[in-house]
Amino acid sequence: MKLIGRLEIKSYEKIEEFLSEEHVGRIASIDENGYPQIIPMNFVFVDGAIYMHSYLRGEKLDNIARNDKVGFEVDRELEFLPSYFSHPTDASQADTLYISIVIKGKASLVQDYEEKSLGLNGLMKKYQPEGNYIPLQKDDLALDEVAVIKIIPESLRGKYKIGQHMRRDSRMALANKILKRNSSTARQTLKVMGFEVVGDDKLRMIDEPVW
Template sequence: MQLLGKLEIKSPERIARFLNTEHVGRIATMDERGYPQVIPMNFVFLDGFIYLHSHIRGEKLDNIRRNPKAGFEVDRELEFLPSYFEDPHDASLADTLYVSVVIKGAAHIVSDLAEKSRALNGLMEKYQPEGGYTPITPPMSVLDHVAVIRVSPVSVRGKYKIGQTLAARARTELAEKILKRSSQTAEETLKVMGFAVAGGKLEMIDEPVW
């Protein structure tokens, strides 16, 4: 339990920042036979709610009308840590650095046109920040041809594993191994871990405590 506490994101601001930078989340609803249906979707975190847009007909909408209880999950795999970082003879030591947020709450199909417009504009601002579109307003007919789902959180839990449970020296050694392995995600992972790379050398610039 102590380790789980160290992996939990304590900062609501960090959770909001993570949700606002990720592009794909997964909504889980219950189908008519009681099985969870999980669908990856674009989303925006706005005013404390998750908003998603959808076709006006579909199984997930039927699920929500029947049972509003829903889950929503977002994750980012930062870096796979090969087992040989620890022991070349023990494959069980392979690990992954990651960030994730899991939300439980109530899903609702938005009918208010002002809220619907605000959610769709929020989605556009997130995914098309360069602009080049006409903002949506309540009188527009496009609102009749798209559904907007709001997930109202009952609980929000964030977890992260970026070496924060390690002593400073061990965390630096892990960062050096990641730098040497030089995967496609290494530079971004090191940044999240609190390291900068200058001239091929590491510099610790931030404590990874969220």
Template sequence: MQLLGRLEIKSEEKIAQFLNEEHVGRIASLDQDGFPQIIPMNFAFVNGVIYMHSHTRGEKLDNIKANPKVGFEVDKELEFLPSYFSSPTDASQADTLYISVVIKGDGIIINDKEEKTLALNALMEKYQPEGKYERLAPEMHVVDEVAIIKVIPKTMRGKYKIGQHMDKATRMQIAKKILEKNSPTARQTIQTMGFDIIENDVKMVRDPTW
């Protein structure tokens, strides 16, 4: 199997889980001169589509109205692997463990108040799960004060590199070095790679196959 195939996320559930957990995505649209404009946005993934809220005026809205073809991307760096993990002198051995999802699709500005309300409530549920706010209803003025961008995917592909491209011995060795380096994300990365940490040592639990 080629490396690209090994890096592709096969599970739709894993893609949805990743999109539901991450807080920043980037929407790409084409401006009037044909240049891509890329904007970081908060977003919610609901019923297989992406929703974002925006000011009612702006370049990205003009771009989408003129050309609905958009891109949307979400990524997460899990861990930078220094070159010395693999070689004492070869800097090209540095690598990064990551997860990403790339969407190509149609962007739509939503006018229907029921759908706008669904999107806004989904955004609040995601970003403020502790509650302490009043759920929105279609008749509320705030629904008219924001724009909602909807991205309907034509294609959605996920990629991940969490050690599945390595043999088990190498993956174990890398996990132990990550634990020893003890970055702020080390323990979470090790668990994502399919290991548990028991008595400050790494134990394999599962193969990281998505």
């Protein structure tokens, strides 16, 4: 339990920041046979709610109409840690550094056209930051051609594993192994972990990884 507590994201601002950066989330609804259906979706987090756009018909919309309780999950794999970082032969020692957000809440189809345009404009602002679009207004006919799903969270929890549960010397040792392995994500991972790469092969800790 102590480890789980140390992995929990306690900063709501960090959760908002993470959700604003990630492009794919997964909505889980319950189908007519009682099985969970999980669909990857573009999304935006606005005013404490998740908004997504959809076709006007589809299984997930039928699921929501029947049972509005849903799950929503967003994650980022920061770095795979090969087993040899910890043990030369024990494959079970492989691990992953990650960030994840899990939401439980109630979903609905947005009927109010002003809120519908709010959600769709939020999506455009997030995914098309360069602009080159005309924001939708509440009286635009285009709003009739798309469904907007809204999730109001009843539970919003985040977990992250970036070395914050380790002693400072162990965290530095891990960071050096990540730098030496030099994966395509290594330098970004080190930045998230609170390290700065100095020169080609030196590290300096610039921030304690506390969320």
